[in-house]
Amino acid sequence: MTREASIVAAINDRKKAMLAQLRTLVEHESPSHDKSALDELATKLLDRWQGLGATTERIANPNGGDHIIARFNDNSTTQRGLVVGHFDTVWPIGTLENMSFAIDSDIVRGPGVYDMKASFVMAVTAIEVLAALDLPLPRPITFLWTSDEEIGSVTSRALIETEARDVAYALVVEPPLGSGALKTARKGTGVLQLNVEGVAAHAGVEPEKGRSAITELAHQILAVNKLARPEVGTTINVGLISGGSAANVVPAHASATVDVRISTMAEATRIEAAMKQLTPVTPGVKLEVTGRIKRPPMERTAAVAELFERAKPLASRLGLNLTEGSTGGASDGNFTAAIGVATLDGLGSPGAGAHASHEHILVSGMLERTALLALLLLEL
Ligand SMILES: [Zn+2]
Structure with a gap:
């Protein structure tokens, strides 16, 4: 044998x-x-x-x-x-x-x-x-x-x-x-968190004093999605969102959790840098990005x-x-x-x-x- x-x-x-x-x-x-x-x-x-x-x-x-x-x-x-x-x-x-x-x-x-x-x-x-x-x-x-x-x-x-x-x-x-x-x-993977801090206000009495964290988050989600480059293996999924406190309150907080997949370390670096450089569209709103790509490809x-x-x-x-x-x-x-x-x-x-x-x-x-x-x- x-x-x-x-x-x-x-x-x-x-x-x-x-x-x-x-x-x-x-x-x-x-x-x-x-x-x-x-x-x-x-x-x-x-x-x-x-x-x-x-x-x-x-x-x-x-x-x-x-x-x-x-x-x-x-x-x-x-x-x-x-x-x-x-x-x-x-x-x-x-x-x-x-x-x-x-x-x-x-x-x-x-x-x-x-x-x-x-x-x-x-x-x-x-x-x-x-x-x-x-x-x-x-x-x-x-x-x-x-x-x-x-x-x-x-x-x-x-x-x-x-x-x-x-x-x-x-x-x-x-x-x-x-x-x-x-x-x-x-692929390498990472989870990044996007936190938006706006300004709360009564939606009926003085909405003009509010800064909607949810509206800002909507802008940022579209910006984040644009970072994907599937042709080189980089995909992005905004998989979770949360925000707001009541329908009649301009929301002060909103956040999104973003799953990122990359095929090369170069792309990991590009995505992390781009995420950190996101800037608010709404005046008076604060944006914070935490997390990183923890598993290299x-x-x-x-x-x-x-x-x-x-x-x-x-x-x-x-x-x-x-x-x-x-x-x-x-x-x-x-x-x-x-x-x-x-x-x-x-x-x-x-x-x-x-x-x-x-x-x-x-x-x-x-x-x-x-x-x-x-x-x-x-x-x-
Ligand atoms: Zn296993």
Whole structure:
């Protein structure tokens, strides 16, 4: 049997155990804001890594769930490889009541199954299978699993960047694109807030003394929309507005929340600068812009392209035709790519419905991609 065939066979042998583990993880609900649920899950994940002989670290996080690290082959002086995942989900506690874990032939449903509890099962199985087959890792590998990816990685960003420093590659086990394609480019994202302060007045008695914050905001929304440049990937969505206090009062306050997506750092800089330069149209009204573009784009750099070119023939040894694509969604791969690390994202299980009630993975896809992950760890 070829090495690839033995890896595939060893993974297929573990199918039942993988599904049982997946069930345990999905049934341990872990929304991004629930520290106690996240910390309990972190303990379970660390136990699993320790059972495989990893050197583990638990990074205490007073502002959210703890983050965890598992290191293999750590005494080797070769350049490290990094695998990045997260164990928080967008689903609140209690979601299981109406969206329970269910296996229906090749489909497994449940909150967070696709994004990305299956990815943890894939990572531990890849390591387990390589060890069982006596296939040594060619370099030290660090597995970093964080607790706040779904809410912007505010408490994990520095940790991700530290662990990514000087690595040979970063593999991000987020779900692939719907077609199964890996993600070699992701947009950067930011949320900016536009606050307008006008002057309140009675709308009937002395409207001329008022300065409408809502009218001003309307002008500014149109100005902000004009900053979009979809031809280079820059899109803008004023997704929330609020303002005013009563129909008969000239509104003193209004605000808008703006979602910005960019494909290059140059565009991030342009948008931030333009937003800061917005000036009021209405005399006597104050405008304030807060927030910034926090996730840099994952640009398809030469290093990213080269890593994909190395992964492709490995996948074809498994009979997989690996393709690549880009997405407007961001992940922790944006951080690793932005500091210059060759990053391959979308190495999780094929499926669909991230953040949606039809969230699911395909068992066959999970098994195939586990073999791919094992082969990448072995060959890159
Ligand atoms: Zn995710």
